[in-house]
Structures are given as structure tokens and as C-alpha cells.
Amino acid sequence: MTLADVDGVVAVERLSFLTPWSRQAFVRELTENPHARYLVARVGGTVVGYAGMWLVLDEAHVTNVAVHPDWRRQGLGERLMRGLMDWARAEGATRMTLEVRVSNQPAQELYRKLGFQPSGIRRGYYTDTGEDALIMWKDPL
Secondary structure (H helix, E strand, O other): OOHHHHHHHHHHHHHHOOOOOOHHHHHHHHHHOOOEEEEEEEEOOEEEEEEEEEEEOOEEEEEEEEEOHHHOOOOHHHHHHHHHHHHHHHOOOOEEEEEEEOOOHHHHHHHHHOOOEEEEEEEEEEOOOOEEEEEEEEOOO
């Protein structure tokens, strides 16, 4: 992801989440956060998905993954996640974690397919609805 991708990423973000990140949040991730790594998926030059993580020491923490509604269930989320996993390994990460809404079964299925295992619950993690988050880990990565 580059700064030129941010408007497209924000458009996907707004279609994907109840409480989307702001444009400035993505700009800060790209310009100020040395731990942040982001990928985008494009179709015909248009951003249709993205995924991000923070790399800290030997751990990768997935921050967000989203695919435009018109492009879901076509393997883009899996390709983005595999891209993050490969990138994390290349930078020395040995394990990866993420949080996912307990109600988001399609995402949980994808993460399980990729080898992530549930390891706990963060109660009330999502402040927009108070929904719990399922913590998942892939260890080893």
C-alpha cells in the first residue's frame, strides 16, 4: 500500500466496518508507524481489498483485512492473508495473531483454513457494539 492507495482503501473500509478507520489513520500507519505493513488487492487499477499487520520482534499482529463486498468469496481475502504471512516470515516473525468478531463466521473459517487456532476471548473488544473478539494464533507461523 502506498499513499496513493489510501482513498481506495478508505472506500473499502467504509463498506466493510461499522466503525471504519479514518483516512488519517491509514496515512499515519504508512508514514509514522515503523511496525506497520500493508498490502492492497487491485482489479483494473482499483483497490478492492487490503490487509495490514504490525511486526514487533518475532510477532505479527493482523490489524485489519477487508475486501469490497462485490469482490468477496473469490479468494482475495485468502490471498491477502497469505501475502501478510509470507511477508511476516520474511521479516523474521515466527507467530501471528489477530482478533475477529465472534459473529464473523466467514472470517473465522478463512483463518482456520490458514492454520489459526482460537486461544481466547476479549470481552467487549469492539466498542461500537460491545461484541466480543475471538483471539486467534498461528504458532508457528
